[in-house]
Amino acid sequence: MxxxxxxxxxxxxxxxxxxxxxxxxxxxxxxxxxxxxxxxxxxxxxxxxxxxxxxxxxxxxxxxxxxxxxxxxxxxxxxxxxxxxxxxxxxxxxxxxxxxxxxxxxxxxxxxxxxxxxxxxxxxxxxxxxxxxxxxxxxxxxxxxxxxxxxxxxxxxxxxxxxxxxxxxxxxxxxxxxxxxxxxxxxxxxxxxxxxxxTPARINSKSVDFSALEPQYGDETPLPFSFTTNKIDRPQVPCYITHTNKKTHDVIKANLDKYPLFTGQIKGVGARYCPSIEDKVFRFPEKDSHQVFLEPEGLNTMEMYCNGVSTSAPPEMQEEMLRTIKGLENVEITRYGYAIExxxxxxxxxxxxxxxxxxxxxxxxxxxxxxxxxxxxxxxxxxxxxxxxxxxxxxxxxxxxxxxxxxxxxxxxxxxxxxxxxxxxxxxxxxxxxxxxxxxxxxxxxxxxxxFGLISQQQWDALNEKEDKIKEVRQYLESKTTANNSLAKILRRPDSKFEDILEMDESLKGFNISESAQEQVEIEVKYEGYIARQRAQIEKFMKMENFAIPDWIDFESIPEMRIEARQKLTAVNPLSLGQASRISGVSPADIAILMLYIEGKARRAERKPE
Ligand SMILES: Cc1cc2nc3c(=O)[nH]c(=O)nc-3n(C[C@H](O)[C@H](O)[C@H](O)COP(=O)(O)OP(=O)(O)OC[C@H]3O[C@@H](n4cnc5c(N)ncnc54)[C@H](O)[C@@H]3O)c2cc1C
Known part of the structure; x- marks a missing residue:
């Protein structure tokens, strides 16, 4: 082999x-x-x-x-x-x-x-x-x-x-x-x-009382994720919304000493933004309800994912806790929630x-x-x-x-x-x-x-065609006027959409512009000022990003720099001044010193005789 x-x-x-x-x-x-x-x-x-x-x-x-x-x-x-x-x-x-x-x-x-x-x-x-x-x-x-x-x-x-x-x-x-x-x-x-x-428990949907729950449907016309997909034509299914309540929280509060999160059993650091239900109840005691989404795991399974109630509670308590929630009074757990370090x-x-x-x-x-x-x-x-x-x-x-x-x-x-x-x-x-x-x-x-050869010639050609079309249509919108206003100006109004000006101007239809290109034109025209401002900020940012820190640098040997900055720079070894400026513990003053140091060294090297 x-x-x-x-x-x-x-x-x-x-x-x-x-x-x-x-x-x-x-x-x-x-x-x-x-x-x-x-x-x-x-x-x-x-x-x-x-x-x-x-x-x-x-x-x-x-x-x-x-x-x-x-x-x-x-x-x-x-x-x-x-x-x-x-x-x-x-x-x-x-x-x-x-x-x-x-x-x-x-x-x-x-x-x-x-x-x-x-x-x-x-x-x-x-x-x-x-x-x-x-x-x-x-x-x-x-x-x-x-x-x-x-x-x-x-x-x-x-x-x-x-x-x-x-x-x-x-x-x-x-x-x-x-x-x-x-x-x-x-x-x-x-x-x-x-x-x-x-992660939370998975449950069997046959044990859920859906009549008590609010369905959440997806978009009527789903927009695909991939630039290569034309249309989503698979069957679409709803999720369901329910909530924890005072009873749920009482079950948790009465048993906090049994949760590995609080007993000291778990030592690894978890994400603050994605707390378990016991963590939410502990950290936000004033809240007496949290949203729970029941999400189907697939078309050929009855298992559902209980989004919002991640837990590492003992198994019997997971069931007790879930059964306090509307629609889940008789729920059957197929897989228990757990934490992992x-x-x-x-x-x-x-x-x-x-x-x-x-x-x-x-x-x-x-x-x-x-x-x-x-x-x-x-x-x-x-x-x-x-x-x-x-x-x-x-x-x-x-x-x-x-x-x-x-x-x-x-x-x-x-x-x-x-x-x-x-x-x-x-x-x-x-x-x-x-x-x-x-x-x-x-x-x-x-x-x-x-x-890198990861995008086909056909996809690349299609993108170039789209770019050309966006450019052509933008130029047209700027140049074509109706009632003393350019079409671009009309599109810039907060409530107007590309479809509106398409209705106003017959020749615009002749461009045969795809929906995704229309969207680009609309965003570019509407947000032109903000986009220009952001591009100007990027220009400044790129100056710092393009200021390369040479390989030969030894941060420890820059005497004017604070010790903490020297240590942090040595640990990260940034490639550019821009990257260096984002290291926590490195101040704008340290960056100025670093820039002067690199420029000084470069000037001295230039002056050195052959
Ligand atoms: C319990 C749990 C809860 C999670 N909760 C969340 C969440 O709330 N939000 C969120 O965004 N993400 C969550 N995740 C994380 C999400 O699953 C990961 O971020 C994502 O899957 C990471 O992708 P990965 O490719 O790095 O690793 P994984 O998807 O974990 O894949 C690792 C792969 O490596 C293989 N493997 C491992 N070691 C070896 C080895 N030595 N030799 C050969 N193969 C090996 C495994 O078999 C596996 O196929 C959770 C994951 C778990 C397990």
Missing amino acids: RNNFDVIVVGGGHAGCEAALAAARMGRATLLITANFDTVAQLSCNPAIGGLAKGQLVREIDALGGEMAKVTDMTGIQYRMLNTSKGPAVRSLRAQADKKQYQFLMKERLEAQDNLFIRQDMAESLCIENKRAVGVIGKNKIKYLGNAVIITTGTFLNGLIHCGTSQIPGGRAGEPASMELSGSLRGLNLEIGRLKTG YDFAPPTQIKPSLETKIVENLFLAGQINGTSGYEEAAAQGIMAGINACLKIENSDPFILDRSEAYIGVLIDDLVTKGTSEPYRMFTSRAEYRLLLRHDNADRRLMKYGYK
Whole structure:
């Protein structure tokens, strides 16, 4: 059997699938080693893709040539555009996915991919030569050799599952933990930390009284996630809304001493923004109700996910608690909720290419970098896959900056600031969110996907045609006047829409402009002033980003700089002045000193005689 590859990806979760597909599509012989081939791309927690800011990430992955959006469109069972009453900067798409179909379709995509080899095995250690990753050793002592290794092990490293007082090693419910690999990473002098996340119970829908509940339907005409999908024509199903109440909270309050979160049993840090129900009741005692969404897990299953009541309570208490909720009086739990603690590698140890600073050609992506969420993982996965290929061919790394993609914001935040709790994406993390919209991800990023061979010629041609059309129509709107007003001015009015001016002007119809191009024209015209302002800010930002910090720099030898700043800069080793300015503990004064120091050194070097 073949045991020598260009790229080895460890772990077939959301990061691993995108990494493996990208590397194989870039022509590299790629091996995906995963502990269980039947559970690749498992939606470990809620059966949904996208959501606020996450929807933007999915669109960006798609524009780069990734798979997540396409598989969602083939398996989505409810689509909703969120924040439609707000501006385009914060609108995001969210889709419920059929959990099993999603997973199996991704498995099929992996199997069908040229250059991609798959082995079901548990990686136990890394092979390192001269501080460079050269392979992986599996459970059966098989040695897989590769020029680059990408680790995407999610919640599996030393995973410990908590449900009441029981603590069982596991990577997620029903799957064994990876017990050896984090020791191997520690052996390379990588720092390893501990985080925690949790999930609610799954219930059988036949035990739910739906007549008492409010259904929540998806959008009538679902907008697909992928730029390659024309239409969603799968059956769409509703979710149901219910609420916790005083009785629910009393059950929890009466038993706080039995929750591993409060007994000291759980030590890892959880995400503040995604608290368990016991945490919500404890932290917000004044609230006597929390919303609960019952979300179907698929079309061919009766299981439902109880969104909003994540818990690690003892099993019998989970049932008691759920049965206080309207519609769930006779509920039957199929799988208990639980919390999981796992090892992660604090991400200031990786470069913006996701390669570790300590070991060359070793890349980390996904939850192992301290993130939480399928989309955050997949985004890092595709970037790691591309960068592993670029590294092998000695090309410059592919780094997206904060002004061009949420992916850029995500990775920059991780490698510059690190994280002490599971990191998830929010629109508020992006400074230039009016430009980083979900609707224009193709216009921002497809050029890169095309350059790396991940976007087809046909898709690229279609994008160029769309760009031409947008330009033509914009020019026309500026030049054509009706009742002393240009059509652009009329469109700029708060209540007017592109369809309105299409009705007003017959020749506009002749442009035959697609709906997605219409949307671009409408947003560009309406928000022209704001967009121009944001572009001006980006110009300033880019000056700092383009001010490269040379390799030779030794921050410790800049005497004028404060000790804390020297230490922080040495730890992160930023690539640019811009990145340096975002490190916590580095002040604007430190940046000014650093700039003067680099410029001074450069001037002295120029003056030196040959
Ligand atoms: C209980 C629980 C609750 C969660 N709650 C939330 C939430 O509320 N919100 C949210 O956004 N996200 C949540 N998540 C996280 C979400 O599942 C992850 O963020 C996402 O799946 C991470 O993707 P990944 O690719 O990094 O890893 P994963 O999806 O975890 O995939 C890791 C893969 O690596 C494989 N693997 C691991 N170790 C090895 C090894 N040594 N050798 C070979 N293969 C290996 C595993 O089999 C698996 O296929 C939760 C996860 C769990 C388990």
